[in-house]
Amino acid sequence: MxxxxxxxxxxxxxxxxxxxxxxxxxxxxxxxxxxxxxxxxxxxxxxxxxxxxxxxxxLDSYKSLLKETQFWRSFGISVERVVIGTALNLILSILMAYPLSRTKREFKSRSIYMNLMVFSMLFSGGMVPIFITIKNLHLLDTIWSLVLPGAVNVFNTILLMNFFRSVPKSLEEAAEIDGCSKWKILFQIYLPISLPALATIALFSIVGHWNDFFGGLLYINKAANYPLQTYIQQLNVDVTKITNASQLQSVADISNKTLNSAKIVISTIPLLIIYPFLQKYFVKGMVIGSVKE
Structure with missing residues (x-):
C-alpha cells in the first residue's frame, strides 16, 4: 500500500x-x-x-523580408546545406565510429587513429590554412565550401563510437555465426538499434549548419549564393536603395530593430519544427553514447 x-x-x-x-x-x-x-x-x-x-x-517587417527573392534563394541554399551536410556528417561518422569501436585485437591501429582524432579536437590549422585549402580546391562560392570543412565532427564520432561499444557483443557474434559480413552487421544490426545516437548527431549537425553564418561570409563571395543566416545577418534597412514612393513608405513603417526580430523569428521556425521529432531520441542518445560500462 x-x-x-x-x-x-x-x-x-x-x-x-x-x-x-x-x-x-x-x-x-x-x-x-x-x-x-x-x-x-x-x-x-x-x-x-x-x-x-x-x-x-x-506585418510590415515580414512583408519586407518575404517579398525579397534573395531571401527565398538563401533559404533554399540553407536547406540544401543542411541536407547535404547532415547526410555527409552521418555517413562519415558511422564509417569512422564503427571500426574505432572495435578492440585493439580486431583493429591494431585503433590507438593511432584515436590519438589523431583527439589531437584534432585540441589543435587545428586555423582559419587561414582552411581558407587557402578551399580556394586551391576551387570550392569557393559552392555549396561544398560550406559542408566539407565540418564534414567530420570528432565529438559526434566519439559519441557514436561509445554507443556502438554499448551494443551487446552477443548480437554480433550470433550474426557472425550466421555468416554475416562486417558490412551486413553494421547495416542490419548496429544502425537499426542506434537510432537514438544517430538522431542526436543529426540534431547537432542540423542546428550547426542552419545557424552558421560565418562560413558564408568566409567562403562565399557572391551575395546571391549566401545561405540564409549570412543573408539575414547582413540585411538592414538601406535607404540608398529606395527608387519609388512605395519603397519609401515601406521603409518608413519598419526599422532595423523590427526587421532583425523578424529575421530571428523566421530563421528559428525550421528548427522548432524539426526538434520535436528528434527530441525523444536526444536524451537517450546522449546518455547511452556517453556512458561506458
Missing part, C-alpha cells in the same frame, strides 16, 4: 515546480519578446515599449 507524501515532501515538490516555472519564464521571455517586437510598429520598438504583446500590430 502506497503511503501518502508527507508535508515536507509536498512542500519540496511545490518549491521545485516553482523554480522550474521561474526558469521556464526566464527562458521563454526573450523569445516571446522578440516575436512581439517583430509584429510591433517602428515607433513602439524604437521606444522600447514592447513587452510580451505587440504594440501597434503590423
Amino acid at each position: 502506497l503511503k501518502s507524501k508527507s508535508f515536507q515532501s509536498r512542500l519540496a515538490d511545490i518549491c521545485i515546480w516553482i523554480v522550474i516555472l521561474i526558469f521556464t519564464v526566464i527562458c521563454l521571455f526573450p523569445l516571446i519578446n522578440m516575436v512581439a517586437i517583430s509584429f510591433s510598429s517602428k515607433s513602439a520598438a524604437a521606444a522600447n515599449r514592447v513587452g510580451l504583446l505587440p504594440i501597434g500590430f503590423t
